[in-house]
Amino acid sequence: MDDDVRTAAEDERMLDSLTIGRRIRQLRTDRGLTLDDLGAALGRAASQVSVIENGKRELKLGELQKLARTLQVSVDELLSAEPPSKRAALEIALERAQRGPLYASLGLPPLPVRKSLSDDAIQTILALHDELQRLHRERAATPEEARRANTQLRRQMRQRNNYFADLEARAKELLSAVGHEGGPLSQRVASDLASHLGFSLHYVPDLPSSTRSVTDLKHGRIYLPVNQGAGSDPRSTLLQALASHVLGVSEPKDYADFLRQRVETNYLAAALMVPEHSAVEFLRAAKEKRELSVEDLRDAFAVSYETAAHRFTNLATEHLGIPVHFLKVHESGTLSKAYENDNVAFPTDALGAVEGQLVCRYWSARRVFDVDDRFSPYHQYTDKPSGTYWCTSRIQSTSRGDFSVSVGTPFAHVKWFRGRDTANRSASTCPDEGCCRRPPADLAARWEHNSLPSARLNSSLLAAMPVGIYPGVDSTEVFEFLEAHSPGQ
Structure with missing residues (x-):
């Protein structure tokens, strides 16, 4: 935070010095004075006046008052933040760009701002600089x-x-x-x-x-x-x-x-x-029998369970009229991928993002990790704040650990799915912290001040956008x- 404030303050001072310097130059030339003339009036060498006009030195109040008297203007007019002309505004912008870290990183020599440098040339250089800044910002996208x-x-x-x-x-x-x-x-x-x-x-x-x-x-x-x-x-x-x-x-x-x-x-x-025509035929036949199953779709097209689950979400609403939700949850309980069009309430952060959020421990996506039988699909009804949902979950093992992959639908549509007769039932009031995030009072009393856990963060959730072509x-x-x-x- 301090670095951000300091940078903003430095930019503001740079802008003031450059604007004041260009205004002094404009007023000097309007009055037909040379650098030597103004230097003599101020008791300064012409080279020192040039440094001031180029915005490379901040002025003290006494110097500003003396300059204002010499140039026959008020101090307030001298301190105006408005550039004295369109040309001056372009020159100030170019000077600021050249003094910034991006220009320095390019290894280019300084570009003197002379009268021979046209307005169009300066605008082109500034446009290129702005585009480079945009690309750098986006390549280093913040989380x-x-x-x-x-x-x-x-x-x-x-x-x-x-x-x-x-x-x-x-x-x-x-x-x-x-x-x-x-x-x-x-x-x-x-x-x-x-x-x-x-x-x-x-x-x-x-x-x-x-x-x-x-x-x-x-x-x-x-x-x-x-x-x-x-x-x-x-x-x-x-x-x-x-x-x-x-x-x-x-x-x-x-x-x-x-x-x-x-x-x-x-x-x-x-x-x-999983071609659309074949998959839709297969799913419609299964719906007619009230035997919809992600496992059957997986087996029929010889794909992974996750691919079958994704493909089911592509086709279920469009062709079967069934709203659904999908989750991929790490064994730690963090949400890796999610999709819904059935109004199920995923955990989110202040930006509305779900990635990295903890899923309620009472949802099937978490409960499935406690089931010994990993060969059979796990089905569960869960009463949630937005209604009752049925969900089917499976675990898949990867080099990054175990993940549960789940597909669910509101209670009104479960009649089409195999596994609807499950006796597994749970209730969740998340995002209410009293649901599963706040420990029981007796446990909290014993351990709240007697524990110091060290979190293991998923670095990919905090990473900037990968760089490169x-x-x-x-x-x-x-x-x-x-x-x-x-x-x-």
């Missing part, structure tokens, strides 16, 4: 900016029921081009799709550690890892690379653009693995990799 962008994106997804008709149409067009008539997408068909788009596949052991895949657009190659991580789907990695190419993913303009690109790429990849990727490492694997090398 607050990132969370605001994520909150806005989630709101937009809710408005469209998490359904992207244009991406569904693109997936249908691509699958038709390789003769896929429906059902699960095999690895062979995924490879055919790569060939159709002009790419050959190359499995390598030395893929850059910051990447899942690397696409060589120059030679039409996609590099994939020889060994996939536990629980990962090789089709998913390939299809996400192809989706990025099809959607023309490029350097994001800001954090919101970065998040949008990720959502659209993942959506298109999932729409290829492709955020989060080491560009040098990728370019060296491509150079080493380029045909003919």
Whole structure:
């Protein structure tokens, strides 16, 4: 906070010195005085007057009064914050830019502000400087900016029921081009799709550690890892690379653009693995039997449970008329991903962001971790402030720990789902702290002043937006990799 205040104060002083200096120069030239003339009247050398006019020295009150008398103006007029002319305003802005840390970081020599430097030239330089500042601010997006962008994106997804008709149409067009008539997408068909788009596949052991895949657009190659991580789907990695190419993913303009690109790429990849027409037929038949199940969708299309759950949220409201919510929760209880269009109340911070918030310990997304049977899905009814919801949850293990993946719906729609006959029931009044965040009085009395826990923070939730042409990727490492694997090398 002190640094921010100090910087603001320094900027204000700089602005005052520059504005006063330009006003003194303007008044001097208006009165036909030279630097020597004004210096003689003040008892100063001409070089010292030049330093004052260039805003490089703050003036004392006595000096200001003497200057005002010499230039025949009031002290108040001399101290006016308004630049004396449009040209002076441009010169002040250019001087301020050159004295700032961004200009210093560029390693450029100082640019003298001479009369020969036109107004248009100064405006162009200032515009370039402002654009560089904007890019630096956005590349170093604060956690607050990132969370605001994520909150806005989630709101937009809710408005469209998490359904992207244009991406569904693109997936249908691509699958038709390789003769896929429906059902699960095999690895062979995924490879055919790569060939159709002009790419050959190359499995390598030395893929850059910051990447899942690397696409060589120059030679039409996609590099994939020889060994996939536990629980990962090789089709998913390939299809996400192809989706990025099809959607023309490029350097994001800001954090919101970065998040949008990720959502659209993942959506298109999932729409290829679980084609809309086949999936909707399957889900409608299950609804008619009142046997809707995320597990069945997973098994029918040979995808991960999380992919099936995501895909269910894409299609359930649009084609089945069922409002839903989705959660991915870490074993610590923190919320990793969430979506809803059924008015369930997720925990949020002051910005409306849900990422990193603690989920109520009475929700199925938390209760599932206490269940020994991890083979069967866990179903639960929960009475929440906005109504009663039914939810189905499963646990998936990753290198970052265990996560629960949950899909839920309001009580009025549970009649369509398998597992509706569960006896598991709970009640939650969160975000009321008395629900599960405030310890029982007897425990608090014993331990409130006799404990000192050390929190383990999820650093990714506090991180700035990854930097680079492709955020989060080491560009040098990728370019060296491509150079080493380029045909003919």
